[in-house]
Amino acid sequence: MVIIVEKNTKKHIFKKAKSFEGKTKDEKNTNNSGKLTKSLNRNITIFQSSFSNDDTVIFRKFQNQYSDKIKCCIIIIEGMTDIEHINRRVIEPLQNQVFQRPKSSVNLVDEVQNKVLPVNDVRQSTRLNEMIKAVCYGDTVLLLDGCDVALIISSRGWESRPISEPESGKVVRGPREGFTESIIKNVSLIRRKIKNPNLKFKLMELGKQTHTAICITYIEGIALDSILTELEQRLNRIDIDGILDSGYVQELIQDEPLSPFPTVGSSERPDVVVAKMLEGRVAIIVDGSPFVLTVPHILVESIQINEDYYNHFLFGSFNRFLRAASAIATISIPAVYLAIVTYHQEMIPTQLLISISASLEGVPLPTSLSLIIMMLIFDILREAGTRMPTAIGQAVNIVGTLVLGQAAVDAHLVSSPVIIVTAISGITTFMHPTMIESVVILRLVLIIAASFLGIYGYLIGVILILLHLLSIRSFGVPYMMGLTRLEEHDGQDSWIRAPWWSMTLRPKIIGARNQIRQTSRHNR
Amino acid sequence: MIRERITDKEATCLLILFLLGSSILVGIGVRAKNDAWLAGILGVVFFIPFALIYARIQSIFHGRDIFEITILLYGKVFGRILIIIFSWYSFHLGALVLRNFCEFVHVESFPETPLIVITLCFITINIAAARSGIEVIARIATFCLPVVIILFLLMEILSISTMDFNNIKPILGNGFSKVADVGFSSFSFPFAESVILLGVFYTLKKRESAVKVYMKGVLAAGIVLITLTLVNIFVLGNMIEDYYFPSYASFSFIKVGDFIQRMEGTIAISYVLTSFIKSSICLFVACKGIAAVFNLNHYKFIVIQTGLIMAYFSLILYDNIEEMVDWFQNIYQFYAIPFQIIFPLFIWVCAEIRNRSEKRDQSGKGKKGV
Numbered sequence: 001m002v003i004i005v006e007k008n009t010k011k012h013i014f015k016k017a018k019s020f021e022g023k024t025k026d027e028k029n030t031n032n033s034g035k036l037t038k039s040l041n042r043n044i045t046i047f048q049s050s051f052s053n054d055d056t057v058i059f060r061k062f063q064n065q066y067s068d069k070i071k072c073c074i075i076i077i078e079g080m081t082d083i084e085h086i087n088r089r090v091i092e093p094l095q096n097q098v099f100q101r102p103k104s105s106v107n108l109v110d111e112v113q114n115k116v117l118p119v120n121d122v123r124q125s126t127r128l129n130e131m132i133k134a135v136c137y138g139d140t141v142l143l144l145d146g147c148d149v150a151l152i153i154s155s156r157g158w159e160s161r162p163i164s165e166p167e168s169g170k171v172v173r174g175p176r177e178g179f180t181e182s183i184i185k186n187v188s189l190i191r192r193k194i195k196n197p198n199l200k201f202k203l204m205e206l207g208k209q210t211h212t213a214i215c216i217t218y219i220e221g222i223a224l225d226s227i228l229t230e231l232e233q234r235l236n237r238i239d240i241d242g243i244l245d246s247g248y249v250q251e252l253i254q255d256e257p258l259s260p261f262p263t264v265g266s267s268e269r270p271d272v273v274v275a276k277m278l279e280g281r282v283a284i285i286v287d288g289s290p291f292v293l294t295v296p297h298i299l300v301e302s303i304q305i306n307e308d309y310y311n312h313f314l315f316g317s318f319n320r321f322l323r324a325a326s327a328i329a330t331i332s333i334p335a336v337y338l339a340i341v342t343y344h345q346e347m348i349p350t351q352l353l354i355s356i357s358a359s360l361e362g363v364p365l366p367t368s369l370s371l372i373i374m375m376l377i378f379d380i381l382r383e384a385g386t387r388m389p390t391a392i393g394q395a396v397n398i399v400g401t402l403v404l405g406q407a408a409v410d411a412h413l414v415s416s417p418v419i420i421v422t423a424i425s426g427i428t429t430f431m432h433p434t435m436i437e438s439v440v441i442l443r444l445v446l447i448i449a450a451s452f453l454g455i456y457g458y459l460i461g462v463i464l465i466l467l468h469l470l471s472i473r474s475f476g477v478p479y480m481m482g483l484t485r486l487e488e489h490d491g492q493d494s495w496i497r498a499p500w501w502s503m504t505l506r507p508k509i510i511g512a513r514n515q516i517r518q519t520s521r522h523n524r
Numbered sequence: 525m526i527r528e529r530i531t532d533k534e535a536t537c538l539l540i541l542f543l544l545g546s547s548i549l550v551g552i553g554v555r556a557k558n559d560a561w562l563a564g565i566l567g568v569v570f571f572i573p574f575a576l577i578y579a580r581i582q583s584i585f586h587g588r589d590i591f592e593i594t595i596l597l598y599g600k601v602f603g604r605i606l607i608i609i610f611s612w613y614s615f616h617l618g619a620l621v622l623r624n625f626c627e628f629v630h631v632e633s634f635p636e637t638p639l640i641v642i643t644l645c646f647i648t649i650n651i652a653a654a655r656s657g658i659e660v661i662a663r664i665a666t667f668c669l670p671v672v673i674i675l676f677l678l679m680e681i682l683s684i685s686t687m688d689f690n691n692i693k694p695i696l697g698n699g700f701s702k703v704a705d706v707g708f709s710s711f712s713f714p715f716a717e718s719v720i721l722l723g724v725f726y727t728l729k730k731r732e733s734a735v736k737v738y739m740k741g742v743l744a745a746g747i748v749l750i751t752l753t754l755v756n757i758f759v760l761g762n763m764i765e766d767y768y769f770p771s772y773a774s775f776s777f778i779k780v781g782d783f784i785q786r787m788e789g790t791i792a793i794s795y796v797l798t799s800f801i802k803s804s805i806c807l808f809v810a811c812k813g814i815a816a817v818f819n820l821n822h823y824k825f826i827v828i829q830t831g832l833i834m835a836y837f838s839l840i841l842y843d844n845i846e847e848m849v850d851w852f853q854n855i856y857q858f859y860a861i862p863f864q865i866i867f868p869l870f871i872w873v874c875a876e877i878r879n880r881s882e883k884r885d886q887s888g889k890g891k892k893g894v
Contacts, residue, residue: 340789343633347789349782453637453645455789456629459796463649463664470663471656484663 034128040071040145047075047141050132057135062091066098070108071145075131080138082157089119090140090153109149112142121154136211163189166268166290169433174310178268183213183287189270190217190283198222204235206249210242213287214249222280222506222514227475231282231295246286246293253295256472260438263474265297272306280511296475296510300482300494302435303327308497317496324495326428330439333428334371335446335458337421341367343454359415368451370414374422375447377404379440382426477509530727532737534662537669538801539721539741544672544748545802546624547714549795551770552749555853556706557762558692561753566707568746571715574865575738577872578718582725582734584875589726591816597874604817606867611813613863614720615830618806619838622646625799626838627845628769633792643835646800651831653804654811655824658724661808665801672794676748679775679791680755682784686777691761692754712857714749715742716864723809768845807831 036043044059051057056078064070072094076086093116113122125131126149131141138156163185166178179186187201202216214235218228234253243249246266255263265281267273268290273283276294284293303323308316340347341356348356363370381400385393405423409416429439442465449461472479482494492498493507504518505511530538553563585593590610595603626642634642653661696703718738725734752771756764759774767773772795776788808823811830815823842848 344789346786349785351782453629453642454633455792456633456642456796457645459793460645460649463796463800464652466664466667467649467652467656467660470660470667478663480663484666 036126036128036143036148036150038146038148040073040143043143043150044073046128047132047135047143050128051135060091062095064097064099065095067100069145070094070099073143075135075141075143076155077135077138080136080158081140081155085157086140086153086155090117090142090155093117108144109147109151112144113151117151117153119153119155123152124149125152126150133211160185168268169305171307171310174306175269175271177270179270179285179290179292181288181290183215183285186270186285186290186292187215187217190274190277190285193270193274194219194277202232206235206238206240207243208239208241210244212243214243215285215287217277217283217285218281219277222278222511223282224280224510224513227280227282227296227510230475231284235284243286244288246284246289246291249284249286250293255474259468259472260441261299261469261472261479262434262437263295263297263472263479265294265301265434266291267294268292269306275306275309276301278517279506280513296477298474298477298479298481298510299469300480302432304493304497309500313497313499317498320497321495323431326431327435327439330425330428330431331443331446332458332462333425334375334421334443335450335461336455337417338368338371338447339450339454339458341417342451356415356417359409359417362412363415364412365414367415367418368447370418371421372444372447374414374418375425375443378422378426382429481509482507528657528659528727529729530659530662531729532733534666535725535728535733535737536741536744537665538662538724538805539718539737540745540748541665541669541672541798541801542721542805543714543718543741543745544798545714545717546621546799547749548676548752548771548798549624549628549769550849550852551756551764552714552753553706553710554765554770555709556703557698557765558694558757559696559698559703560706560757560764561692561750562696562703563706563710564746564750564753566704567710567715568742568750570707570711571742572739574716574868575718575742576735577868578722579734579738581868581872581875582722582728583731584879586728586731586734587726589724589812590722590871591813592726593871593875595816597871597878606870607813607817610723610863610867611810611817613860613867614723614806614813615810615834615837617717617720618650618803618810619834619841621799621803621806622650622834623838623841623848625795625803627848628772628795631768631845632772632788640835640839643838646803647831647835649800650804650807650834651827653800654808654827654831658727658808661801661804662727668797668801672797673748675791675794676752679778679787680751682778682780682787683755683759683775685780686774687755687758688761689758691758709853709857712860712864713852715746716860718742719864719868720806720809722868723812724805768849803834807834810834 036046044061047057048059058076058078059073060076061071061073063072074086074090076083094112097116099111099116109124113124125134131150131152134152135141138158140153140155142151142153144150160182161180163177163180165176177189179189191199196219198220200218200220204214204216205211206214216228216231216235231253235249238249238252240248240252250262250264250266251257253264265276267276273292273294277283281294281296284295286293303320305319305323308320311319341360345353360367365373381396381404385396388396405419408414409419425443429436432439446458446461449457451457453460469480470478470484478484482491492503501518505515506517508515511517551560552567553560556563581590581593585596588596591607594606594610597603598606622643626639626646629642629646630637630639653664718741725737728734728737756770756774759777760767760770764770772788772791775791776786778787779785807827807830811823811827814820814826814830820826842851
């Protein structure tokens with residue numbers, strides 16, 4: 001795998017992130033007088049006491065070869081900094097260049113900043129907290145003897161994964177690049193697609209311990225202000241010690257925390273995120289996570305896949321219809337099978353009924369119980385398969401197909417229709433990977449409902465799910481928008497994907513601020 | 525609280541499903557035997573003036589529900605008595621629909637399951653729906669209506685092979701008086717039951733949409749019901765009266781090839797949907813009425829209690845299905861007169877008088893101002 005080193009381009013991001021630092025509450029416990037002294041050695045001691053018991057912090061003292069009076073010390077953390085950059089751009093000029101120590105101490109700092117260091121992002125600082133934080137972020141602090149002002153030199157650079165095709169949601173046609181763990185790269189991936197000054201990035205920091213950088217991205221003039229302010233309010237309410245993945249943020253800003261349906265979307269693909277931003281959504285990039293969040297997220301997005309928009313519209317619509325149908329099938333098929341076989345046998349044609357009842361012969365468990373057990377086994381196999389190394393994965397396959405499928409039927413532990421139903425329901429789950437979380441639960445609920453009251457129990461379950469879906473909202477947008485009201489432009493991008501030349505308007509409510517997507521057709 | 529709003533389309537769907545309600549289950553005008561479709565047409569014709577009256581009440585007081593209107597017109601004491609009457613009707617109707625449907629499930633599918641289990645399962649979704657508000661019910665109605673209509677069309681097309689078109693003869697074989705008599709009962713069930721929707725249509729967006737919604741909804745529901753009745757007559761003939769659930773019975777004769785047969789389980793889906801919408805609306809309006817009587821801040825606090833009482837009430841309504849059929853065919857139309865005819869007339873006349881005098885006042889003021 002290619003490892004590339006991030007250059008110090010991230011200066012903007014973290015400079016702005018600093019402006020939030022005043023608001024974070026844990027500033028007070030890093031005591032210190034907050035000021036530097038004029039003595040280099042004493043300054044170093046102050047830093048050493050702050051970084052006590054931390055052996056990765058490097059204090060490198062050196063002096064100019066032409067002037068003994070110019071003594072310096074740089075403080076960096078190993079692994080967070082671009083060492084090569086520091087050696088060539090900071091230590092080398094300070095050691096080798098001829099320059100005189102000016103009269104006043106402040107002027108020495110100016111002199112170094114303006115004339116010696118060939119680095120683009122250098123700033124002066126007198127606040128100790130700011131310097132310590134900069135060191136933690138991977139910047140370099142340069143202390144000069146006789147000065148109570150230090151220089152913070154941007155030098156971040158750590159190894160990160162290169163841009164590659166995401167594992168989740170592969171495409172045949174469409175861009176193959178995916179987000180990475182680095183917020184800088186993710187920002188640049190979005191910026192590369194929208195070359196427009198209206199594209200805005202707002203930075204903030206979350207996590208009292210981790211200080212994770214978070215970036216709110218939107219297109220000004222398209223995104224709704226109400227959604228933005230609501231999002232900022234919710235993000236500011238977060239008071240957690242650490243954010244390790246965007247999943248934390250997703251769960252903390254959800255509208256309906258108890259609902260099985262996600263009200264915040266996530267994607268690993270820049271083209272998907274940009275397409276959503278163009279419809280008026282707001283994206284949240286979390287440092288350290290390749291999954292970028294988008295709000296608001298409504299149900300119809302679960303069946304919209306980026307490839308629909310790149311392929312021929314008929315093919316795209318057909319695929320989308322299949323996806324919608326399989327979403328319904330995956331939660332319904334086990335329940336409906338159970339209902340019909342246990343309570344409404346008269347609906348089955350006689351021949352089929354005979355073969356089904358023949359397969360039920362000798363099976364000890366009632367259909368409902370065996371169906372629930374088989375669904376659970378399927379979910380176990382699925383869960384085991386995702387974590388398994390590929391080599392062992394084959395063993396799971398064999399166990400799953402042969403032992404749990406064929407052998408179980410032969411041994412009359414379960415009936416063969418139950419295996420078929422489980423398989424169909426399991427395969428259709430994977431048609432819409434973003435919905436797996438909700439589907440697994442709803443399926444079990446519907447099976448249990450159907451085992452109580454047959455087809456009526458199933459319908460009661462479906463109506464309850466529908467009532468829930470219709471009553472929840474994501475950032476003020478009805479969750480079922482686009483699926484219930486089929487007016488002129490609403491249905492274009494829900495059950496079907498209309499051709500691009502006819503989609504002249506953005507979706508309602510979300511894109512309400514700037515409804516017109518294409519004007520060319522209106523003029524023609 | 526955000527004011528709830530429903531569009532005209534949603535309101536029409538709501539009205540159609542409400543009218544289909546339990547009438548697709550027990551059929552309309554079955555006492556007239558093979559003239560039942562004529563009785564249905566008569567019912568629609570009788571009802572149209574009343575639909576206009578209901579719509580007129582709603583459009584005079586645009587944006588107010590029937591309870592506010594009643595209190596406005598009749599004062600706090602007498603108004604409350606009228607509200608009690610109205611919400612009693614809504615409560616009772618909800619219980620009737622619930623019992624109808626649960627009896628159907630009990631008789632046709634689960635004879636050994638106690639009725640109370642079915643009723644409690646079914647009231648759960650009504651309570652959930654009534655609690656989530658009329659907007660949600662209206663949206664779910666737009667979702668359900670296509671399903672119901674498509675299922676019925678499918679079933680009607682499939683049952684063509686079992687139809688005998690001679691069953692419709694003799695037209696008016698029992699004389700016109702019989703048809704007119706039954707026509708009145710099909711006026712009160714289901715069409716005039718839509719008086720309940722006065723407690724819902726305060727959410728309409730425009731003043732004039734009430735008339736449109738009522739006319740469209742009644743005509744559409746009338747067409748669906750009369751078609752269904754005709755299909756039933758074609759399939760069952762004069763026997764239509766002998767079945768508790770004629771459409772369920774007529775669809776059970778479907779046999780296309782060797783594969784498609786006994787499709788009546790499928791049609792039960794639409795029974796569930798329509799009965800669910802109807803009884804949810806009834807529960808919603810009943811709760812709103814109780815909240816208005818006791819001056820509660822919000823109706824949502826009493827939905828669960830009212831729903832459970834409604835479930836219990838539906839269980840003690842009749843002892844058996846024979847009583848239920850007798851009530852629906854012989855008693856209900858007279859029982860419903862005060863709620864369906866007298867109450868709206870009371871409101872309407874008073875509203876018109878008030879409206880006129882207000883207009884006169886306003887125009888008088890206008891002249892003075894000039």
